[in-house]
Amino acid sequence: MTTHPLSREAILAIALEALTxxxxxxxxxxxxxxxxxxxxxxxxxxxFLNWVAALHERLGVDIPELDYPKLATLGAAADYxxxxxxxx
Amino acid sequence: MACKTLHNTAPPPWPAANLGDYAQxxxxxxxxxxxxxxxxxxxxGLNIAFEAVDRHLDDGLADKxxxxxxxxxxxxLDLSYRALAARTSRFAHLLERLGVAPGxxxxxxxxxxxxxxxxxxGSLKAGRVFSPLFSAFGPEPxxxxxxxxxxxxxxxxxxxxRRKVAPWRTQLPGLAHVLLTDAGDDPPPGTLDLExxxxxxxxxxxxxxxxxxxxxxxHFTSGTTGRPKGAVHVHEAVVMHRLTGLLAxxxxxxxxFWCTADPGWVTGTSYGIIAPLVxxxxxxxxxxxMDPVRWLGILQDQRVTVWYTAPTAIRMLMKLADRDNPGxxxxxxxxxxxxAASVGEPLNPEAVAWGRDVLGLPFHDNWWQTETGGIMIxxxxxxxxxxxxxxxxxxxxxxxxxxxxxxxGALSVLDTPDTxxxxxxxxxxxxxxRGYLHEPARYAKCFADGWYLTGDxxxxxxxxxxxxxxxxxxxxxxxxxxxxxxxxESALLEHDAVAEAAAIGIPEPTAGEIVxxxxxxxxxxxxxxxxxxxxxxxxxxxxGPAVAPRVIDFRTNLPKTRSGKIMRRLLRARELDLxxxxxxxxxxDEQ
Numbered sequence: 001m002t003t004h005p006l007s008r009e010a011i012l013a014i015a016l017e018a019l020t021x022x023x024x025x026x027x028x029x030x031x032x033x034x035x036x037x038x039x040x041x042x043x044x045x046x047x048f049l050n051w052v053a054a055l056h057e058r059l060g061v062d063i064p065e066l067d068y069p070k071l072a073t074l075g076a077a078a079d080y081x082x083x084x085x086x087x088x
Numbered sequence: 089m090a091c092k093t094l095h096n097t098a099p100p101p102w103p104a105a106n107l108g109d110y111a112q113x114x115x116x117x118x119x120x121x122x123x124x125x126x127x128x129x130x131x132x133g134l135n136i137a138f139e140a141v142d143r144h145l146d147d148g149l150a151d152k153x154x155x156x157x158x159x160x161x162x163x164x165l166d167l168s169y170r171a172l173a174a175r176t177s178r179f180a181h182l183l184e185r186l187g188v189a190p191g192x193x194x195x196x197x198x199x200x201x202x203x204x205x206x207x208x209x210g211s212l213k214a215g216r217v218f219s220p221l222f223s224a225f226g227p228e229p230x231x232x233x234x235x236x237x238x239x240x241x242x243x244x245x246x247x248x249x250r251r252k253v254a255p256w257r258t259q260l261p262g263l264a265h266v267l268l269t270d271a272g273d274d275p276p277p278g279t280l281d282l283e284x285x286x287x288x289x290x291x292x293x294x295x296x297x298x299x300x301x302x303x304x305x306x307h308f309t310s311g312t313t314g315r316p317k318g319a320v321h322v323h324e325a326v327v328m329h330r331l332t333g334l335l336a337x338x339x340x341x342x343x344x345f346w347c348t349a350d351p352g353w354v355t356g357t358s359y360g361i362i363a364p365l366v367x368x369x370x371x372x373x374x375x376x377x378m379d380p381v382r383w384l385g386i387l388q389d390q391r392v393t394v395w396y397t398a399p400t401a402i403r404m405l406m407k408l409a410d411r412d413n414p415g416x417x418x419x420x421x422x423x424x425x426x427x428a429a430s431v432g433e434p435l436n437p438e439a440v441a442w443g444r445d446v447l448g449l450p451f452h453d454n455w456w457q458t459e460t461g462g463i464m465i466x467x468x469x470x471x472x473x474x475x476x477x478x479x480x481x482x483x484x485x486x487x488x489x490x491x492x493x494x495x496x497g498a499l500s501v502l503d504t505p506d507t508x509x510x511x512x513x514x515x516x517x518x519x520x521x522r523g524y525l526h527e528p529a530r531y532a533k534c535f536a537d538g539w540y541l542t543g544d545x546x547x548x549x550x551x552x553x554x555x556x557x558x559x560x561x562x563x564x565x566x567x568x569x570x571x572x573x574x575x576x577e578s579a580l581l582e583h584d585a586v587a588e589a590a591a592i593g594i595p596e597p598t599a600g601e602i603v604x605x606x607x608x609x610x611x612x613x614x615x616x617x618x619x620x621x622x623x624x625x626x627x628x629x630x631x632g633p634a635v636a637p638r639v640i641d642f643r644t645n646l647p648k649t650r651s652g653k654i655m656r657r658l659l660r661a662r663e664l665d666l667x668x669x670x671x672x673x674x675x676x677d678e679q
């Protein structure tokens with residue numbers, strides 16, 4: 001898949017948009033980038049899996065199961081995705 | 089081979105199986121002997137908390153770790169049986185001091201934190217009734233259950249109180265006390281800080297003289313129609329908790345046992361609190377949510393010997409390794425693990441085999457439900473496993489496949505092997521529910537001709553193994569949890585745009601099923617993506633992620649019977665491309 005460069009801000013916005021599609025009840029919340037999504041916003045593991053699947057689809061990044069803990073917060077997810085999209 | 093890397097240290101010698109020969113165990117079984125295995129309360133009576141905790145103060149286990157609690161950062165906190173006895177006594181005295189009467193209900197809305205275990209066992213010790221709520225419930229399921237259960241006390245956190253209880257608290261005037269685990273010096277009005285309230289309560293005594301038939305636990309389960317039902321369990325249930333821990337989970341006092349279920353569901357109470365303590369094991373509690381790497385670390389580092397988990401979790405682990413590729417499992421030494429069991433929904437044969445290939449241990453599936461209070465049908469350690477089967481009934485439990493015509497009361501037992509029918513149990517086991525609170529008619533409907541009707545469809549093979557086939561009703565089983573369509577539909581119908589709603593379960597590889605809602609809108613409302621998201625948000629805010637639909641689709645009209653009942657079964661058949669079955673009662677069809 002070709003990946004055109006995206007800024008961290010752009011990735012953060014995409015991750016947030018994907019999150020509020022999975023959990024639309026969060027659309028009117030302001031989500032701090034360092035808040036634990038499962039802990040502070042009542043996301044359960046199915047929500048989380050759906051979110052990861054959406055991120056994969058939108059950003060073309062393969063996210064192995066073992067890396068899931070690296071996506072615990074929006075900020076951490078943006079860092080991870082930015083890194084994963086960076087050219088080798 | 090994966091097995092070689094898994095058993096890279098010599099496993100310690102395993103104790104002999106508690107159930108050696110199935111036929112012999114059944115033939116020689118007596119409930120009197122099972123009852124006599126418990127000590128009974130000093131001065132008479134029977135109390136779950138005494139059997140689980142205080143009894144061990146005199147049997148040499150007082151200073152053994154009863155609960156090893158792992159915080160989110162994996163820092164352990166060990167509670168000995170002695171410490172647990174002291175903490176639960178303080179909680180029992182607190183209830184007395186607050187004027188909570190015997191038999192009144194103490195609810196919890198907590199994660200897997202030490203306070204949950206203290207509140208559960210302290211309430212039982214005090215002869216008050218404990219009712220745990222799943223923390224992923226939204227405000228609506230919490231309100232419904234606390235209202236039906238006449239909650240007198242709630243133990244929760246400040247955040248969940250604010251989000252899930254405070255907005256409707258005035259509707260429940262009987263809720264006299266809210267105890268917060270983290271309020272410190274500044275509890276909100278109408279609440280107390282739990283630690284401060286406990287501070288000067290005595291750390292001994294507090295044991296109530298409960299009798300075997302006194303109400304002990306209230307576990308909620310969902311119905312196809314109507315409100316959630318509070319299944320009443322009594323102190324005598326501990327006879328079954330002990331027996332099944334012994335025979336179905338093969339627990340020995342030297343075991344380190346990890347039941348991964350949350351106490352908000354019945355498995356997490358019967359086997360995540362009571363059975364392992366009654367049998368004097370050390371039990372592991374993990375505060376965090378399921379994460380494969382974390383779980384492998386816990387199994388290894390805590391030297392877990394017996395593990396009781398659920399198909400959804402097993403399927404998540406199965407993505408990481410298989411027989412030819414041990415993956416991350418090669419990095420962990422799980423040689424201490426000697427028995428693995430699963431419950432919640434039927435475990436697919438591939439998962440049983442995966443356990444054997446990757447863990448070196450097959451999973452032993454077993455079956456029970458909220459109403460039965462304990463494991464009823466199991467694959468035993470000493471017996472051949474039939475992958476995909478629920479197993480065979482516990483000694484003392486009589487199970488049958490029956491045909492029951494609702495309304496007529498007529499029931500026939502189907503003895504021919506492999507005949508599908510409804511799974512039924514002969515009442516009389518000690519942990520059988522004794523009622524749905526305040527709903528005698530719904531309770532009575534569960535019985536016919538001397539049998540308890542489970543609502544599950546199954547068959548029995550020629551060897552006496554039972555095989556699950558499906559539900560006899562429209563209940564949805566997602567991640568092992570039973571979800572009632574009525575609760576989901578009611579929340580959707582509260583939305584201004586919704587005229588009709590039907591909730592059905594559709595297959596999903598990890599969770600087994602997920603909830604899908606089909607919604608017909610009021611005239612003049614147009615279906616679009618914004619509305620779909622608004623409805624999802626509405627449902628999630630009320631119900632929480634564990635109960636709310638994951639998918640919503642729009643329809644102009646939902647198929648109904650002449651009496652106006654929405655035909656969920658037909659909707660599901662169409663969703664899944666299955667035969668539509670008998671449509672003779674269909675009055676108005678879907679559009």
